[in-house]
Amino acid sequence: MSKQESGFKVISVLVLIAFFAAALLAYVNKITREPIARNMKEETKQAVRIVLQNLGQFDYPDDPLDKSLTEFAARYFPAKNASGQIVGYAIIVKAPNGFGGDFDLMVGIDSTGKVLDTYVLNHKETPGLGDNMKKEDFKKQFRGRSLANTRWAVKKDGGDIDALTAATITSRAFTAGVKRALTVFNVLNEEAKQ
């Protein structure tokens, strides 16, 4: 506290520290960028296998294709059997307005428009409440549902979906997300017919 350092020294020390910090971070970023991208891609690819596992053998592209509708955008993997026919889609949508914002949801849909399974890719829902949406108890009620045979809302809002205990907002977002995926499916299916 005794002596006051000159302004020049103060500035140059701070600049030097910031410079070294930046250099170090640039280096770490360079070596971790690829593993991080690979981890994310790996997870997405595994998720496709999980949501479409009932289809048996199928092929799908390495990277998802884009599909923009007027209200939202989605990405999807078409799954083809050995003879090149489309047997289902894994569609990635944003589930809107969860408790911690939007979250990424992958929905597997077979060629008749029925939900096969769901997978949450990344989310910020409450641990122990909202993230129970990943559990079998909640997920199983979506299987076999289509756009036509279901009222797409939680029971509290007059729909068919059982909401999670103490996580109605998450359940609403999840339900809306699955509905979005089915909407995307309908568009893709119409296009395929033409």
Add this chain to the structure above:
Amino acid sequence: MNIKEKAIKSFFMENPVTGLLLGLCPTLATTTSAENGIGMGLATTFVLLSSNVVVSLLRNVIPNRVRIPAYIVVIATFVTIVDMSMQATLYQLHKTLGLFIPLIVVNCIILGRAEAFASKNTVWHSFLDGLFMGLGFTFSLFILGSVREILGSGAWLGIRLIPESWNTILVFVLAPGAFLSLGFILIGMERLSRLFERGK
């Protein structure tokens, strides 16, 4: 400085969470399970250790007037390194802790140790201080996480202790449960610390 004495001190009497009541925000938020507690604790330990060493190395270079900005730059650098390397190697754990890793920057334990200890002591002592303080922090996060996971989800370190269909005390996974558990743990640790002090 006696290492064993220092260890006992940082685990009990001067434990960051239960002794000094520092860094309670990440403590309460991330300890929904024992595994999360350990993950958060070890990430913080690494940052604490590294920033303590660097701050101690630079203690005669950093001008007094700008020491806090300088410390923050050092700490933020290490936090970002932890964030990126966890995402590259421990992807699943990073997904659970995600939001809280960048917040280690503002954890007052780290700035507190830089200011109160590392800026006045040798590199070796600062290293030890960072290590033990970090482990003490991890220790209390692990205890808190265990209590909340066992009572709130009926599991420990991911192993189910009671059948999934049974009801658990849900409130322990939520924020109020964190405060409740922490309160009781504080009582317990206080008793233990007194025992150690009398034993000396």
